[in-house]
Amino acid sequence: MYSKKVMDHFRNPRNMGEIPDADGVGTVGNPVCGDLMSVHIKVKDGRINDIKFKTFGCGAAVATSSMVTELAKGKTLEEAEKIGRSDVADSLGGLPKVKMHCSNLAADALHAAIEDYRKKKKAER
Numbered sequence: 001m002y003s004k005k006v007m008d009h010f011r012n013p014r015n016m017g018e019i020p021d022a023d024g025v026g027t028v029g030n031p032v033c034g035d036l037m038s039v040h041i042k043v044k045d046g047r048i049n050d051i052k053f054k055t056f057g058c059g060a061a062v063a064t065s066s067m068v069t070e071l072a073k074g075k076t077l078e079e080a081e082k083i084g085r086s087d088v089a090d091s092l093g094g095l096p097k098v099k100m101h102c103s104n105l106a107a108d109a110l111h112a113a114i115e116d117y118r119k120k121k122k123a124e125r
Contacts, residue, residue, distance in 0.1 A: 010060075050073075052069065064102045069110075088103040
């Protein structure tokens with residue numbers, strides 16, 4: 001059902017945790033399946049310098065959260081905003097159709113963290 005890569009990211013998630021002084025935090029959830037994800041980012045010189053996630057949900061939710069952090073780390077904010085559903089799923093070697101909503105959540109949480117960062121920066125001006 002799941003690819004080896006999905007199982008690896010579920011069993012050995014990368015970048016799990018939170019950043020207490022995060023520059024941006026994005027939290028999204030899906031009430032239908034009960035998954036809840038938070039992505040925390042630190043930005044330096046327009047790039048995602050550090051990124052962590054906290055996820056409450058199924059194995060696919062954990063794996064997609066882990067993968068989205070790997071995809072976004074070191075990218076500019078503009079590059080990270082382009083990471084979408086298919087990028088996350090493809091990087092994991094695919095997801096079962098019934099679990100594709102998990103990759104949507106992971107990308108949405110990343111985008112929400114970037115949006116939060118930009119709102120905070122705008123408010124500082």
